[in-house]
Amino acid sequence: MAVANRRVRPTLLAWLVAARLCAGLETIVIDAFDYADSAAARQVWTPAAELPQVTVAGRDGGRALCLPCPFSGDMPRSLYHRDIKLDLSLAARIEFDLCVDKPEAIGQFTIYLISGNGCYRGSVDVGETGWRRVRINKASFAVERTPGSWDRITGIRFSPWKAGAIDATCMVDNLEAKSGGDIAIIIGAYSVRKMPTEAQAVRGCAGRIAALLDGAGVMARIIEDEDIPRGALDGIKVAILPYNPRLSESTAEAIKRFVKGGGKLITFYDLPAPLPELLGIRLVKWSARERDGQFLEVDFSGCGVAGMPPRMRQDSGCIFEVEPVARNARVIGQWVAADGRTQKPPAVVLSDTGAFMAHTLLPGDAARQGQFLVALVAHFYPSAGQDAANAAIERAGEVGPFFDTLTLERYIRGRAPGHPRAHDMQAAMDKAAKRLAESKAHYAARRWPEALAAADAAREQFAEAYLAAQRPVQGEWRAVSNHTGTGGEPGGWEESARVLAECGFNAVLPDMAWGGVAHYKSDVLPQSDTFRTHGDQLAQCVAACHKHGIQVHAWKLCWNLEWVTSREFVEQMRAAGRLQVTDTGETREWLCPSHPANFKLETEAMLEMVRNYDVDGLMFDAIRYGDSHVCFCDGCRERFQRDTARKAAVWPPDVTQGPLRQAYRDWRCEQITRLVRAVSRGAHAIKPHVRISAAVFHNYPNCRDEVGQDWVAWVKEGLLDFVIPMNGATSGGAVQNMVKGQIDLIDGRIPVCPSLFVTLESRVLTPDQSAAQIVGARQAGADGFNLFDHSPAMSAPYLRRLAGRVIGGDLPPATDAPVFAFAWDEADPREVTVSPAGTRDMRKPVSSVIGRIELQDLEGRAVAQLGPAPTADRSQPLRLAAGPGDYRLAVIGQVGFADKTTMPFVVRSRIVTLTERQDIK
Numbered sequence: 001m002a003v004a005n006r007r008v009r010p011t012l013l014a015w016l017v018a019a020r021l022c023a024g025l026e027t028i029v030i031d032a033f034d035y036a037d038s039a040a041a042r043q044v045w046t047p048a049a050e051l052p053q054v055t056v057a058g059r060d061g062g063r064a065l066c067l068p069c070p071f072s073g074d075m076p077r078s079l080y081h082r083d084i085k086l087d088l089s090l091a092a093r094i095e096f097d098l099c100v101d102k103p104e105a106i107g108q109f110t111i112y113l114i115s116g117n118g119c120y121r122g123s124v125d126v127g128e129t130g131w132r133r134v135r136i137n138k139a140s141f142a143v144e145r146t147p148g149s150w151d152r153i154t155g156i157r158f159s160p161w162k163a164g165a166i167d168a169t170c171m172v173d174n175l176e177a178k179s180g181g182d183i184a185i186i187i188g189a190y191s192v193r194k195m196p197t198e199a200q201a202v203r204g205c206a207g208r209i210a211a212l213l214d215g216a217g218v219m220a221r222i223i224e225d226e227d228i229p230r231g232a233l234d235g236i237k238v239a240i241l242p243y244n245p246r247l248s249e250s251t252a253e254a255i256k257r258f259v260k261g262g263g264k265l266i267t268f269y270d271l272p273a274p275l276p277e278l279l280g281i282r283l284v285k286w287s288a289r290e291r292d293g294q295f296l297e298v299d300f301s302g303c304g305v306a307g308m309p310p311r312m313r314q315d316s317g318c319i320f321e322v323e324p325v326a327r328n329a330r331v332i333g334q335w336v337a338a339d340g341r342t343q344k345p346p347a348v349v350l351s352d353t354g355a356f357m358a359h360t361l362l363p364g365d366a367a368r369q370g371q372f373l374v375a376l377v378a379h380f381y382p383s384a385g386q387d388a389a390n391a392a393i394e395r396a397g398e399v400g401p402f403f404d405t406l407t408l409e410r411y412i413r414g415r416a417p418g419h420p421r422a423h424d425m426q427a428a429m430d431k432a433a434k435r436l437a438e439s440k441a442h443y444a445a446r447r448w449p450e451a452l453a454a455a456d457a458a459r460e461q462f463a464e465a466y467l468a469a470q471r472p473v474q475g476e477w478r479a480v481s482n483h484t485g486t487g488g489e490p491g492g493w494e495e496s497a498r499v500l501a502e503c504g505f506n507a508v509l510p511d512m513a514w515g516g517v518a519h520y521k522s523d524v525l526p527q528s529d530t531f532r533t534h535g536d537q538l539a540q541c542v543a544a545c546h547k548h549g550i551q552v553h554a555w556k557l558c559w560n561l562e563w564v565t566s567r568e569f570v571e572q573m574r575a576a577g578r579l580q581v582t583d584t585g586e587t588r589e590w591l592c593p594s595h596p597a598n599f600k601l602e603t604e605a606m607l608e609m610v611r612n613y614d615v616d617g618l619m620f621d622a623i624r625y626g627d628s629h630v631c632f633c634d635g636c637r638e639r640f641q642r643d644t645a646r647k648a649a650v651w652p653p654d655v656t657q658g659p660l661r662q663a664y665r666d667w668r669c670e671q672i673t674r675l676v677r678a679v680s681r682g683a684h685a686i687k688p689h690v691r692i693s694a695a696v697f698h699n700y701p702n703c704r705d706e707v708g709q710d711w712v713a714w715v716k717e718g719l720l721d722f723v724i725p726m727n728g729a730t731s732g733g734a735v736q737n738m739v740k741g742q743i744d745l746i747d748g749r750i751p752v753c754p755s756l757f758v759t760l761e762s763r764v765l766t767p768d769q770s771a772a773q774i775v776g777a778r779q780a781g782a783d784g785f786n787l788f789d790h791s792p793a794m795s796a797p798y799l800r801r802l803a804g805r806v807i808g809g810d811l812p813p814a815t816d817a818p819v820f821a822f823a824w825d826e827a828d829p830r831e832v833t834v835s836p837a838g839t840r841d842m843r844k845p846v847s848s849v850i851g852r853i854e855l856q857d858l859e860g861r862a863v864a865q866l867g868p869a870p871t872a873d874r875s876q877p878l879r880l881a882a883g884p885g886d887y888r889l890a891v892i893g894q895v896g897f898a899d900k901t902t903m904p905f906v907v908r909s910r911i912v913t914l915t916e917r918q919d920i921k
C-alpha cells in the first residue's frame with residue numbers, strides 16, 4: 001500500500017500522521033497523477049473524440065492532472081479515459097482531490113469505473129473553486145447497463161459536465177479507494193428474492209446505514225447475505241443487518257459460526273432465526289402504534305455506551321417488541337412518545353453479542369443516527385471510534401461552502417468589518433479553534449469518543465460563525481413546503497405558522513391534493529384519511545398562517561395517484577380507461593392528461609381551492625408526465641390524430657421514433673400546458689390577486705422533451721407569476737449555476753424562487769449547508785427560495801439557526817411588488833433605463849406607486865442612490881458609476897391603495913456585472 005494523502009492541508013498534518021495508523025482503513029492508490037510531464041500523462045489518459053489532450057500542473061511538490069473543458073464550444077461535456085485493471089471488491093469509498101478554475105462553467109463532475117458491459121457511475125456537484133476532497137461511497141454509485149463485478153474494473157473515466165459556455169479546466173489529484181476491512185453491512189438479497197415487494201426497503205435501509213457510517217468516517221464493506229456461506233464475513237468484526245427479514249439456512253448457519261468466533265451483530269426490526277437467540281433476546285410480537293407519535297424518539301440517557309446521543313428521532317409506525325433474556329442483554333434505549341411519556345417495549349437492546357433496534361432506521365435526524373451507529377459499532381470495535389474521530393477532525397472546517405478552516409477563517413475576517421455580528425463571529429471562531437485543539441489532544445491520548453465529541457462541537461461553532469456572518473435580504477419570497485399537508489411542527493398548523501413567522505418566513509406551500517385525493521373539503525376529489533382524522537387542512541392552514549402574516553400557496557400534485565389515493569379511486573379510473581399507458585402497453589397509476597374528464601377534474605380541483613379558500617396562490621407540482629414512456633393510451637392516439645390531423649400508421653412506434661416523433665412531443669407538451677393555462681386564467685378571473693407558480697425541473701429543455709414540461713413557454717405566455725425550479729444540489733455554487741441559467745432562459749421576466757432540498761430521504765443538509773444554498777441563489781439573482789420540507793427533520797430548532805441571520809426582513813415579497821422594466825444598453829451595461837411596467841393585482845385596488853432607485857450589492861445593501869423612480873408613462877435613464885462588481889438595481893417605495901392604506905415594497909433588476917474597462921470608457 002503506497003503512502004496516501006501525501007499532500008495534505010498543513011493544519012491537519014500533525015494529527016494525520018497518527019491517523020494513518022487507523023486500523024480499519026486501507027488505501028489503494030489508483031492514480032497519484034505524478035507524471036513526469038504532460039507527454040507522460042497523455043500516454044495514459046486519452047480524450048474522447050475531438051477534445052484537447054490532458055496536461056499536468058505542479059501541486060505541492062507533485063503533480064495534478066488537468067482536464068480541459070472547452071465549453072465555449074458546443075460539447076455538453078469533457079471525457080477522459082484511462083485503461084487500468086483494478087480489484088475494488090473490498091473498497092468502501094472512492095476519493096480524489098478536485099479543483100475547478102471556473103465553477104460557473106461546470107455543473108457536475110462524474111467518475112466512471114468500467115467493468116464488463118457497463119460501468120459504475122459516481123457524481124458530485126461542482127460550483128466552488130479551490131481544492132476539495134471528493135468522497136463517493138460505493139453504495140451510492142449508480143449502475144449503467146450491465147457492469148461486471150467490482151473486482152474486474154478495466155478502466156476509469158472522468159467527465160466534467162457543462163453548465164455555462166465558458167472554457168475551464170478541472171484538476172484532479174490523489175485518486176484512491178478506501179477499503180473497510182472490519183465492518184460489514186449485509187444486504188438481504190435472499191429476503192429480496194423471497195419477498196420482492198420489500199426490495200426497496202431492504203436496499204434502502206442498507207444504503208442509508210452505509211451513508212450514515214461513511215458520513216461519520218467509518219468505512220464498512222457492503223456484502224450480500226448469500227455470499228456469507230462462501231466466507232464473506234471472514235475477518236469481519238461487526239456485521240450490521242439493516243433490514244434482513246429472511247435468511248437462508250446456510251446463511252443462518254454461517255452467522256452462528258461468525259458469532260461463535262467472536263463476531264458481533266447489529267440488527268434492526270424483523271429478525272429471522274437464529275438471530276434473536278444469538279443476541280440473547282426473545283421476540284414478543286409485532287405491534288403497530290396505537291396513536292400518532294407513540295414511538296417518536298429513542299431515549300438513551302444513562303445507557304452507559306460511550307458516544308451515544310442522548311436522544312434520537314424516529315417516529316416509527318410499528319415496532320417489534322422484544323425481551324432481553326440471555327447473554328447479558330439489557331435495554332439501552334427507550335421509546336418516548338410525543339407527550340413525553342416513556343413506552344414499555346424497549347427501543348434498543350444491547351448484549352454481549354450485539355444489539356437490536358425495534359424498527360429500521362427511518363430517514364431524518366441523520367446527525368444523531370450517525371452518532372448512534374458509530375457508538376454501537378465502536379462499543380464492540382473501538383477502532384471504529386478512532387476512524388470517526390479522525391474524520392470529524394478532518395471535516396470540522398467543512399462548513400457552508402468551505403472545505404477547510406483556513407478558507408473559512410479568511411472569509412470570516414473579510415465579512416467582519418461593519419458587520420453587526422462581528423463579535424459573535426469571532427467568538428464562535430475562537431470557541432471552535434479551542435474545541436478543535438481539545439479534540440486533537442484527546443485524539444493523541446487515544447480517547448476516541450472525547451475526540452469525536454470535541455471535533456463535532458468545533459464544527460458546530462465553525463457553522464455558527466458562518467451563519468452569524470450572513471445577512472438577511474429584504475423583499476424575498478421566503479417559503480417552506482410541507483409535504484404532509486398537516487404542518488411541519490407537532491402542534492399542526494397553528495404551531496407551524498407561529499414558528500415560521502418567528503423565523504422570518506413569509507410563505508408556505510402546503511401539499512393539499514394529489515391526482516385523486518384532497519386534504520380539504522373538495523367537491524370533486526375524494527377526501528383523505530388526513531381530512532377525516534384531522535379536519536380540513538387548507539382551512540386550518542389559511543386561518544393559522546394569515547393570523548401570523550404567512551402567505552398560503554396551495555400545492556397540488558397533478559395527475560399522480562401513486563400516494564395517499566384510495567385503491568377504490570385508482571380502480572375506478574382504471575376501469576374508466578383514464579390512466580396513463582406506457583409505450584409497452586403497461587398501465588401507470590397516473591391520470592392521462594389528454595383525457596377530457598381528467599383535465600376537467602384537475603382544473604376544477606385547483607379552481608375550487610381559489611374559490612372556496614382565501615389562498616394567496618396555487619402551486620403546480622408534478623405538472624408533467626411521469627417519464628418519457630407515457631402516455632400512449634388509445635385515447636391519446638385518437639386525440640393526437642384528431643388535434644393534429646395526422647395519422648399514425650404504426651402505434652406507438654410512429655410517434656416514439658418514427659416520422660411523428662416531434663409532432664407527438666409538441667402535442668404532449670400542450671396537454672400539460674393547457675392545464676396551466678386553464679387554471680391560471682380561471683384563478684385570475686376568480687381572484688386576480690392569486691399568484692400562480694409551478695415547481696419545475698431544472699434541466700430545461702430536457703424536461704420539455706422527456707416529460708412534456710415546457711415551463712419556459714408558460715412563462716413567455718404569461719401563465720406564471722413566479723417560478724420555483726427544483727434545484728436539488730449539494731452545494732451553493734451548484735444552485736447559483738442553476739438559477740443563473742434559469743433566469744437567462746426566461747430573460748428575467750418573472751421572479752425565480754428555487755426549491756432547495758434541505759431534507760431528502762437520502763440526505764439532510766445542515767443549517768450552514770442550507771444557508772450556503774440560499775446565498776448561492778442570491779448570488780445568481782433569485783428573488784426568494786423554498787426550503788423543502790418543513791417536517792421533524794427541519795423543525796423549529798433547525799429553522800431558528802437561520803432566523804434573523806440568513807432569513808428575515810419585513811418588506812413583502814417581490815412577487816407582490818409593482819413591476820419595473822430595466823432596459824440595459826447592450827454595448828454598455830452602465831447605461832440603463834428604468835420604467836414602470838404595471839402593478840400586480842392586489843387584494844385591494846391600487847391608486848399610486850412611488851419609490852426611489854438604488855444600486856445594491858447582492859445582499860440588498862445600498863451602494864448608490866439614483867433618485868426618484870419614474871411614474872406612469874415616464875422612464876428614467878441612468879448611468880451607473882460604481883466600481884467593478886455584481887449589482888442589482890432596486891426600486892424601493894410604497895404602494896398606495898384606494899382605501900388610503902399603503903404597502904412598502906422592494907423590487908430588483910437582474911444582476912448587472914460592471915467591469916473596470918467600462919468605467920474608463
Ligand SMILES: [Zn+2]
Binds near residue numbers: 580581592593633635
Ligand atoms: Zn393517454
